[in-house]
Each structure stands twice: as C-alpha cells, then as structure tokens.
C-alpha cells in the first residue's frame with residue numbers, strides 16, 4: 260500500500276491514507292455552535308491534502324459535555340445548518356470529514372456542565388474527582404438514542420460519517436472497562452470477554468437504524484492503559500473481535516484514559532502552564548503552587564510514559580491480525596518515513612495525526628513533496644494544555 264493513493268472507509272473514497280485525528284477546537288459558542296474560526300480551520304486543513312478529517316469531540320447532549328470551553332455540539336436539529344458550511348467547504352476542497360461524537364460520562368465537572376455528572380457507575384475518576392451519578396438502565400438507553408439522533412443530524416449536515424469516541428475514559432469506555440463498570444443490568448461486564456460491550460453495541464445499532472448501513476461509522480478505542488493492568492491484550496483482542504463482528508467501517512487505535520491524560524499524548528509536561536490554565540490544578544495560593552510543583556508533580560511525572568515515535572503502532576498491529584476492517588494508527592507520527600513504514604511495511608490502512616497538523620496544517624502537502632520532511636512539532640504539549648484555557652487550540656510554541 261502507498262500513503263498517497265485512494266483508499267476507502269466503507270464506500271467513502273479518501274484521496275490518501277492520512278487522517279487528521281480528532282482535535283478539540285474550542286471554537287464554538289456556549290451552545291456548541293461553530294464560529295467562523297471553526298470554518299476557516301477546516302477550510303485550511305482540507306485545502307492541504309488530508310484524506311480524512313475527524314472533528315474535535317462534539318457533544319450529543321448537554322450533560323455529556325467535556326469540561327473545556329468552546330466545545331462543538333450536535334444535540335438537536337438546529338445544529339444541522341451550522342455545520343453545513345463546514346462540510347460543504349471541505350468537500351469543495353476535495354477532502355472528507357467525519358464528526359467525532361462524545362458523551363463525557365464521569366470525565367467532566369458539575370461546575371462546567373451546570374448539571375449532575377453521570378457515569379457508567381458511581382466510581383470517581385482519579386483526575387476529575389467528583390462522584391458521578393450511576394446512570395439507570397433507562398437513562399443509558401436514552402443516551403444510546405441520543406448518539407443515534409446526533410449521527411442522523413450529522414448525516415443531514417453533510418458529514419461523510421461519524422467517529423464514536425469509545426476511548427480515553429469517556430462514557431462508552433467507562434462501560435467497556437471492568438475496573439469502572441460494576442453494573443448488574445443489561446450493560447454489565449461479560450465475564451467471558453472481560454468487557455462491557457452492550458452499550459456500544461446498541462449505539463452502533465441505533466446509528467445504523469437511523470442513518471442506514473452505508474453511512475460510515477468509525478470507532479476510536481484505547482489499546483492499553485499501563486496503570487490499569489486489568490485491561491489485557493486479550494481483552495483488547497476481544498474488543499477488536501466484537502467490532503469485527505459489528506462490521507464497523509474503521510477502527511482508530513489510541514491509548515489510555517484521561518486519568519493519565521499525558522500518556523494519551525506523550526511528550527513534555529509544561530508544569531507552569533498546567534498550574535496556570537488547567538481547571539483542576541489551577542491554584543491561586545503561591546504556597547499551594549509550590550507544593551504541587553515541588554512534591555506532587557515530580558512524583559506524578561515519573562509515572563508517565565515518554566514520547567516515542569509511532570507509540571501506539573503495536574496495538575494497531577494486533578488489531579490488524581484479527582480483522583480486515585481498516586485500521587487507523589494514531590500517536591507519534593512525525594515524519595513521512597514513519598507513516599510509510601506503518602502503511603507499507605506493517606500493513607496499517609491509515610495513519611492519523613493531531614499535533615503535527617496543529618503545528619503545520621499543510622504537513623500532508625509537505626511530506627508528499629519531500630520524502631525526508633519532518634514535522635516541526637516538538638511535542639511541547641502547549642496545545643493540549645491550552646485546551647483547558649479560554650483560548651482556541653493552536654500551536655503556542657511557534
């Protein structure tokens with residue numbers, strides 16, 4: 260396989276095997292309606308040779324919003340017209356666009372969403388801390404229905420497909436993981452598979468029922484989480500086997516949960532910036548800042564994984580052995596040679612990138628023209644930390 264050749268997600272033709280991975284924009288108003296800068300971001304990306312673009316996580320209902328400001332939403336019909344401008348611009352530029360649908364579950368804060376936080380269980384996240392209300396069986400069904408409705412609004416708005424966010428510890432992942440899901444209803448952990456798949460199963464069915472079988476569904480999953488040894492490679496394989504049976508159109512393989520968010524990204528840990536902008540660690544008192552900086556952070560940082568090129572490729576390869584469904588590997592691709600290695604040598608169908616496109620929206624053009632091109636992204640993670648601020652996502656180090 261070649262990087263710059265046509266490839267398919269379901270029946271949707273992409274001009275090459277490069278995806279822009281979902282990247283939070285922070286460019287919407289308080290109701291989740293995209294602003295002009297959202298449109299110009301996707302205009303720029305799609306004008307620069309990216310095969311498929313996945314939007315930042317977009318809420319399907321208000322209680323499923325993340326804690327960051329400026330999140331996009333698609334929770335009712337009124338959003339359709341607002342996204343049409345973006346999808347039509349992307350199509351005019353010759354690219355394809357998939358909307359990432361999310362329910363945050365316990366990974367948000369009551370303060371930010373202005374209502375009670377809910378979860379697959381009442382178990383707290385180590386990072387977000389607040390105790391979520393365990394969803395009743397009926398409430399879980401209501402959310403399944405909302406995923407289906409939002410997918411239909413997305414289809415009507417001209418998106419080429421949806422990506423369902425089942426990774427990074429958000430609600431669907433909370434149902435999947437036995438360390439979080441302690442339910443005793445239809446959504447309980449299947450003891451044989453060691454996973455809670457029913458919630459995702461019914462979401463996929465609901466989306467198909469409303470959007471038809473030809474509307475592409477991508478799923479983003481986490482391959483591993485080192486701090487949670489109860490999610491083994493066997494369980495990961497069971498998850499891929501399940502998605503294979505569901506005949507999903509593409510699986511993007513990422514890492515971990517927000518409890519150790521910097522393990523999802525890898526790279527530098529800009530402590531001062533975190534203390535200034537992160538809603539959870541932001542403290543006013545100089546003393547508290549000093550304690551965090553001198554004692555808490557150095558200890559926590561030691562547990563984090565360092566950046567390495569293509570750091571999730573191993574899990575993409577495991578998935579590739581199990582299924583013929585297109586596999587998308589994300590995490591740590593910074594040069595053409597790495598992208599080619601994954602696609603040509605390891606048989607991975609697509610590679611997706613986030614930070615390199617924040618840094619250089621024309622990165623795909625550059626690597627098409629120059630085999631030796633390397634991303635200017637230095638993994639400083641300023642972009643990731645600034646998502647917690649009131650400012651939009653961009654490269655802050657240029």
Ligand SMILES: Cc1cc2nc3c(=O)[nH]c(=O)nc-3n(C[C@H](O)[C@H](O)[C@H](O)COP(=O)(O)O)c2cc1C
Pocket residue numbers: 280281282283314315316359424427479513523524589590591592611612613614615642643646652
């Ligand atoms: C600023 C920023 C925002 C992100 N927002 C999302 C998001 O909304 N949804 C998601 O699934 N992943 C999100 N990610 C994770 C990326 O999609 C990707 O999995 C991760 O950054 C690793 O890829 P990279 O090494 O190419 O940056 C975000 C990453 C960054 C840096």
